[in-house]
């Protein structure tokens with residue numbers, strides 16, 4: 001235990017320091033520059049782990065398959081998301097674990113892969129990663145592609161994970177066992193007696209221990225890279241042997257020297273680190289070269305990201321759009337296809353978003369198109385790629401567009417891994433509840449208009465089903481189960497979310513995921529809303545009426561600034577017009593509807609095939625056709641091609657008959673000039 005503790009200290013200490021260390025920042029006149037490496041879609045790196053600096057193997061889309069397939073070592077990979085608070089909080093433990101088992105690398109390696117990086121999103125989908133962190137074991141010498149075995153342990157404490165690593169190694173068959181991994185099963189105690197006095201040219205250590213102890217196996221693995229020493233373990237069942245060797249308590253280490261002498265090892269404490277350290281420092285015991293995570297050849301590109309000065313009292317379109325981009329193109333991408341309750345959750349959530357999102361017209365049009373498509377789709381399963389095609393507007397329908405990059409403004413973090421997506425999601429959720437209470441008609445015709453909890457329920461189900469941070473989802477669900485029933489009006493829904501968010505803030509205050517520049521305090525702070533705070537009998541209290549009014553102002557469309565928003569270029573369709581008006585309720589949303597022939601066409605295509613006389617088979621084909629989107633053509637593209645092809649063939653045939661008839665007439669004229 002002390003060994004673990006000692007090892008934990010070194011990487012852990014670094015990790016514990018880092019959150020407090022200031023961002024590498026340079027202040028230039030009027031501009032604060034953050035030095036950050038390239039990263040998750042934002043051109044900013046999520047650097048929870050640093051290749052070559054931490055003992056962790058940092059994998060990515062290009063290396064994960066090569067590393068884990070047919071490897072001579074087993075792997076334990078943590079698929080994480082750099083924005084996920086739990087992953088941030090767990091990073092010191094993971095770094096400490098990797099440092100602690102660094103010497104086991106020839107047998108088993110500790111790795112990470114950041115699913116928040118957009119370039120890794122395909123691979124995370126291939127490995128079926130829906131929530132973060134997800135831990136997967138990969139056996140050595142796997143020939144076929146595998147998504148790995150889920151880590152199963154009572155907790156994620158360092159010692160627990162280390163023990164499961166040992167169990168996993170022992171579960172290898174003899175043929176698939178990493179060649180560098182020594183035998184981990186105990187030898188019969190009597191065999192030790194037979195070895196006494198023999199000369200074998202190297203040290204041999206035997207760890208006597210109880211059946212439940214892991215010390216022996218840990219010491220065996222610790223000594224993998226050391227020459228001139230072999231370590232075995234034996235159980236303490238045979239009292240006679242123990243007495244003969246003078247072993248009074250276990251764990252104990254009996255050492256046979258190369259020259260045939262032998263005796264019990266005397267250590268101050270019977271701990272893994274004491275035994276390992278003793279054996280490593282024996283004369284002539286040397287460390288072989290060790291395979292360790294390499295530093296990348298190229299220096300990680302450090303790019304200069306300008307700090308965007310912003311007003312905390314404002315809401316930024318860029319944050320909301322970046323959040324939508326991440327939600328639709330990265331978070332949902334974790335799901336190969338959507339069916340049943342998942343699909344319904346997405347449908348309802350998109351209905352709420354499409355009707356209530358107060359952003360720029362091209363983005364709202366896109367949301368409406370997506371929502372209408374989802375709402376009218378007769379299929380009970382759709383491939384995610386079909387959603388992506390629509391979001392990417394493969395149809396090139398003018399005036400619908402969602403920027404495909406992240407640009408945080410009010411959600412900037414002082415370090416790349418802080419804030420960002422979860423911050424934007426909160427802002428989106430608050431905006432939705434506020435819009436629903438300010439525009440009572442916005443949801444008319446959706447079937448959700450009568451329900452004051454509709455927006456919160458849609459958010460709740462989205463978080464439970466799709467939000468990658470599973471623990472966050474569970475906490476949110478607990479809050480909803482406890483008190484969401486009390487919400488009877490749209491205003492109460494606004495306040496419920498505000499209260500719940502503050503509860504999360506106070507739970508997370510002081511944790512590693514807290515940005516020191518943006519401390520988690522009860523919000524709105526007195527400087528933002530003096531009227532929200534009052535003192536009742538000496539106690540700081542909220543004036544909820546004022547809070548509600550403040551939230552409606554803060555998350556209202558008129559507080560939304562387009563500053564720093566990604567230029568929509570031609571796609572905007574409203575360039576040169578005054579700044580986009582914020583939605584005026586349902587009327588506005590309706591006016592955004594595309595001509596039905598356009599807005600319905602993707603659905604229509606799937607529809608037509610699904611309803612064809614070939615029934616379910618056609619439905620299957622319809623679904624299967626959508627992945628074509630993944631290589632750049634949607635089913636719609638293909639169908640348009642077909643239509644054009646048929647039309648041009650008809651045209652050519654017409655031309656052919658036309659000229660045939662004319663040439664016949666000429667011939668008649670030539671042969672009968674008098675006619």
Ligand SMILES: Cc1cc2nc3c(=O)[nH]c(=O)nc-3n(C[C@H](O)[C@H](O)[C@H](O)COP(=O)(O)OP(=O)(O)OC[C@H]3O[C@@H](n4cnc5c(N)ncnc54)[C@H](O)[C@@H]3O)c2cc1C
Pocket residue numbers: 084085086410411418419420422423424425426427430463471472473475476497498499500501502504505508513514515518522523524
């Ligand atoms: C549904 C949900 C549940 C989460 N649960 C967890 C969890 O269990 N554990 C974990 O580690 N992380 C969790 N997170 C992430 C965490 O809450 C933060 O989003 C993240 O740490 C980033 O913090 P932040 O400083 O950007 O502020 P955030 O808390 O993300 O807030 C974003 C912005 O919202 C405004 N704001 C703050 N408080 C309120 C309020 N009460 N009402 C209205 N507006 C407010 C402020 O302008 C603030 O800058 C969760 C996120 C979401 C969306």
